[in-house]
Amino acid sequence: MRQAVKISDNVYWVGAIDWNLRDFHGYSTHRGTTYNAYLVLGEKPTLIDTVKKEFYDEMLERIQSVIDPKKIQIIISNHSELDHSGALVQTVQATEPEEVYVSPMGLKNLMSHFHQDLRFKVVKTGDKINIGSDVISFVEARMLHWPDSMFSYLEKENILFSNDVFGMHYATSRLFDDENDEKIWMTEAEKYYANIVMPYSDIVLRFLEQLKKMNLSPKMIAPDHGFIWRKDPARIVELYGKWAAQKPTNKAVIVYDSMWGSSEKMARQIADGISSCGTQVKVVSMHHSDRSDVALELLNSAALIVGTPVLNSQIFPSMADVLCYLKGIRKKNLIGAAFGSYGWNGAPIDSVTKMLEEMGVEIISPAVKSPFVPDDKMLNQCYELGVQIGQKINEKLHA
Numbered sequence: 001m002r003q004a005v006k007i008s009d010n011v012y013w014v015g016a017i018d019w020n021l022r023d024f025h026g027y028s029t030h031r032g033t034t035y036n037a038y039l040v041l042g043e044k045p046t047l048i049d050t051v052k053k054e055f056y057d058e059m060l061e062r063i064q065s066v067i068d069p070k071k072i073q074i075i076i077s078n079h080s081e082l083d084h085s086g087a088l089v090q091t092v093q094a095t096e097p098e099e100v101y102v103s104p105m106g107l108k109n110l111m112s113h114f115h116q117d118l119r120f121k122v123v124k125t126g127d128k129i130n131i132g133s134d135v136i137s138f139v140e141a142r143m144l145h146w147p148d149s150m151f152s153y154l155e156k157e158n159i160l161f162s163n164d165v166f167g168m169h170y171a172t173s174r175l176f177d178d179e180n181d182e183k184i185w186m187t188e189a190e191k192y193y194a195n196i197v198m199p200y201s202d203i204v205l206r207f208l209e210q211l212k213k214m215n216l217s218p219k220m221i222a223p224d225h226g227f228i229w230r231k232d233p234a235r236i237v238e239l240y241g242k243w244a245a246q247k248p249t250n251k252a253v254i255v256y257d258s259m260w261g262s263s264e265k266m267a268r269q270i271a272d273g274i275s276s277c278g279t280q281v282k283v284v285s286m287h288h289s290d291r292s293d294v295a296l297e298l299l300n301s302a303a304l305i306v307g308t309p310v311l312n313s314q315i316f317p318s319m320a321d322v323l324c325y326l327k328g329i330r331k332k333n334l335i336g337a338a339f340g341s342y343g344w345n346g347a348p349i350d351s352v353t354k355m356l357e358e359m360g361v362e363i364i365s366p367a368v369k370s371p372f373v374p375d376d377k378m379l380n381q382c383y384e385l386g387v388q389i390g391q392k393i394n395e396k397l398h399a
């Protein structure tokens with residue numbers, strides 16, 4: 001029988017580890033994920049969040065290893081996305097709680113998901129409930145990353161349940177930060193921020209200020225993905241502050257695809273030009289990479305250079321995909337340019353410049369376009385574009 005894991009006097013982890021997940025709605029999860037749910041014991045046993053539907057049995061077994069699930073009187077749904085609410089209906093049927101606490105937008109979104117009132121009770125920032133052993137207060141975290149997102153704070157035990165925020169897609173049987181290898185988790189935490197949270201970076205900065213004013217100093221931060229922060233909960237809060245500030249570093253990202261190798265040759269020349277200025281460059285071929293890995297590379301980048309061949313008078317489909325995605329994650333403080341090879345219609349490459357502009361990228365050069373295979377002159381032009389980018393990054397960093 002699966003067991004719950006005790007994480008403090010009255011709190012147990014009753015979640016599930018999804019070792020095999022490799023695609024989270026289009027985000028490549030190379031290391032799987034966890035769906036963390038937490039059971040808080042007291043006069044009113046409380047379940048904080050549930051799990052993805054497929055893992056309901058696993059969560060129930062873990063709960064059963066501690067108490068009869070029927071004893072659960074309160075469920076808190078901090079977020080309505082289905083990786084946390086997918087098992088909610090079954091859980092409510094099995095436990096028959098008195099109330100299911102949700103944020104105002106949680107009510108709307110959960111009703112839109114399940115089309116039935118699961119004994120919902122709306123709570124807002126500052127509301128508290130007494131569960132006997134402890135008090136749980138609520139903090140709405142609107143748009144981090146959905147309008148319904150909410151934190152629950154267990155006051156006496158001093159644990160902040162932060163739902164998606166401060167989490168990462170990382171399947172691990174080691175439940176705490178100090179048991180996991182930073183060299184691995186840092187990449188997953190950065191990738192999670194870049195893909196899930198980055199569009200809301202301004203809100204993150206305001207929310208971190210709000211948390212500071214609340215004078216919370218939680219002994220643990222317990223998110224719904226990845227592990228629990230107990231050794232140094234402040235660390236992930238500081239990292240969020242750094243990532244949300246989106247200050248560029250001395251790095252550029254070139255994203256491209258190629259049909260017959262010409263756009264690739266151009267990408268490599270641009271990369272050499274950038275490197276010659278002492279700037280780190282990451283070259284990403286969309287033929288071999290996932291869009292969410294590009295987002296990770298962009299998190300600490302100062303430049304985005306996009307290369308596409310032209311196919312049927314359009315930009316290459318893989319580039320349309322990644323540009324659509326990158327527009328959504330709204331990385332700030334980027335300079336950039338477009339390049340690519342074409343046969344007889346170079347206009348689609350110019351349209352990439354326009355798309356970059358629409359993303360808020362500061363364009364530092366008109367698109368560099370090569371008819372079919374680039375000659376030496378064209379390759380020189382690509383190299384010079386790289387130099388221009390490297391120099392501009394250096395100027396910005398030293399301004």
Ligand code: FEO
Nearest residue numbers: 079081083084164
């Ligand atoms: Fe982990 Fe927004 O769901």
